[in-house]
Amino acid sequence: MEYLHIGLAALGAGLAVIGAAIGVGKIGGSAMDAIARQPEASGKIQTAMIIAAALVEGVALFGVVAALLGVLTVPA
Amino acid sequence: MEYLHIGLAALGAGLAVIGAAIGVGKIGGSAMDAIARQPEASGKIQTAMIIAAALVEGVALFGVVAALLGVLTVPA
Amino acid sequence: MEYLHIGLAALGAGLAVIGAAIGVGKIGGSAMDAIARQPEASGKIQTAMIIAAALVEGVALFGVVAALLGVLTVPA
Numbered sequence: 001m002e003y004l005h006i007g008l009a010a011l012g013a014g015l016a017v018i019g020a021a022i023g024v025g026k027i028g029g030s031a032m033d034a035i036a037r038q039p040e041a042s043g044k045i046q047t048a049m050i051i052a053a054a055l056v057e058g059v060a061l062f063g064v065v066a067a068l069l070g071v072l073t074v075p076a
Numbered sequence: 077m078e079y080l081h082i083g084l085a086a087l088g089a090g091l092a093v094i095g096a097a098i099g100v101g102k103i104g105g106s107a108m109d110a111i112a113r114q115p116e117a118s119g120k121i122q123t124a125m126i127i128a129a130a131l132v133e134g135v136a137l138f139g140v141v142a143a144l145l146g147v148l149t150v151p152a
Numbered sequence: 153m154e155y156l157h158i159g160l161a162a163l164g165a166g167l168a169v170i171g172a173a174i175g176v177g178k179i180g181g182s183a184m185d186a187i188a189r190q191p192e193a194s195g196k197i198q199t200a201m202i203i204a205a206a207l208v209e210g211v212a213l214f215g216v217v218a219a220l221l222g223v224l225t226v227p228a
Contacts, residue, residue: 008083015090084159089167
């Protein structure tokens with residue numbers, strides 16, 4: 001059981017990815033619908049999509065890095 | 077079991093990312109729909125989107141940092 | 153098990169972030185829809201959005217600080 005924390009940290013990385021997928025998936029999906037409804041506004045929609053997706057991505061990558069540090073902690 | 081807290085803290089980081097993604101995803105998705113409905117108001121919509129997303133992002137990054145501090149707490 | 157509370161406190165930080173994200177996400181998403189429906193009222197909508205979001209944000213930051221204090225409590 002000494003290495004249990006490594007598995008839990010990997011689970012945490014998985015949760016972070018689930019989160020990122022929910023967020024970017026919702027943003028990207030709505031962007032598709034929006035471009036389909038107003039193709040002439042695709043430039044504005046794409047700009048907003050990238051800003052919103054980058055906000056999710058930033059915290060998700062940070063979360064995965066935190067989980068990775070947990071995975072790499074080997075008991076002395 | 078001495079290192080168990082590291083895994084749990086990484087799980088906490090994953091939960092924080094799920095939260096950020098739900099929040100920013102909902103805001104960003106609605107912003108896409110809003111720009112599609114009123115492309116001429118895209119400036120105002122994008123400003124409001126960034127303010128709301130930044131509020132979620134702030135507490136999310138704070139939560140991930142708190143979890144990261146937990147991951148980095150190595151038993152003496 | 154001496155450090156278990158640190159992991160649980162980090163889990164609490166993650167839960168607080170999920171709560172804040174659900175709340176601010178719902179407020180922000182509805183604000184986007186509202187601005188799209190009445191672009192000329194965007195100033196009033198944004199003011200109300202920030203007030204409501206700040207109420208969620210306040211208690212969320214307090215919750216994360218409480219969790220952070222738990223993370224920082226090192227057994228003597």
